[in-house]
Amino acid sequence: MHFDWWTLGLQTVNVLVLLWILSRFLFRPVAAMITARQAEAARLLDDAEAARTAAEAERAHAVEEAQKTVAARAALLQAAAAEADAARVAGLAAAKAEADRLRAAAAADMERAKREEAAGADARAASLAVDIAARVMRRLPDSARVTGFIEGLAEGIAALPASSRADLASGDAPVRLAAPRALDADETAACREALARVLGRPVEIAVDPDPDLIAGLELRAEHAVVRNSLKADLDRIAAALEAEAGGPETKDAAS
Structure with missing residues (x-):
């Protein structure tokens, strides 16, 4: 596609x-x-x-x-x-x-x-x-909710500390990912390939559907979390808006 x-x-x-x-x-x-x-x-x-x-x-x-x-x-x-x-x-x-x-x-x-x-x-x-x-x-093609976020997820995992990447690569359990829907075979293969590239070895993945993500992928490991989803972006924007609206009052209360 x-x-x-x-x-x-x-x-x-x-x-x-x-x-x-x-x-x-x-x-x-x-x-x-x-x-x-x-x-x-x-x-x-x-x-x-x-x-x-x-x-x-x-x-x-x-x-x-x-x-x-x-x-x-x-x-x-x-x-x-x-x-x-x-x-x-x-x-x-x-x-x-x-x-x-x-x-x-x-x-x-x-x-x-x-x-x-x-x-x-x-x-x-x-x-x-x-x-x-x-x-x-x-309104976008269904594939756009996943494929466009795979490389971003891989970059986020590559930015993790070396010890966290080593834990992900050495574990016997599959690496758990969250996606807005179940992945098809091509998307699953693309995720495995991207993770293998940044972790230095092939890994198995398990995907948990989470419609709240809207679009994107998230790594949800025991000791590491990488958020590369539209839901994460909206959460950051909402936090920034709240800080902008209540920043001066928050400072006054703290002082």
Whole structure:
């Protein structure tokens, strides 16, 4: 069967473009939620300011009433003024403390909501990317889901430490591979040939079908794992998106 590398390349570019668009435009709901939180914080601050203004108005009224009795109760005026002043200081301090508390609570709510929304958006983006990639790969020839990844798997195994390659080559058990579907005879032979070339001796392989890979091959040995699949690529992209979205907040939390 002829394998068209141009088709695979174009489809891969399509996947990357779609992922870029998702990473750029799925976070607008986050901005809307942040704006709503900021408006709520502003409202709470306005309420606190109104409460402070009301407290000051009541203090002024108390002072005015005290001044009306200055002629008849001169001795009590000084005590009333001192009490009013104390009430003013206490009221202002309480209002400031309440405003600070409300401001801190609003800021904490905004940050928490932003983190939660970002995490949810990343999860939705990753899930959507997997679905899109799966649909794209289903449009390709069935062989393209395997044959185009054999050499990449061999290169990954060749990059393993020498001790890991020696363990793979010396074991009596077959080398276990995962593939999105069962391999045909030609694909199995190609995998054996590629592994024999990088391990320095013929080896037997056992293939475990794993549709979650979408496309590609993975080595799943006891002491070595090599991931050369579309699922692995999507996992790395999702992790990068999550790190990009939550990086600054993560650093702040760690500090």
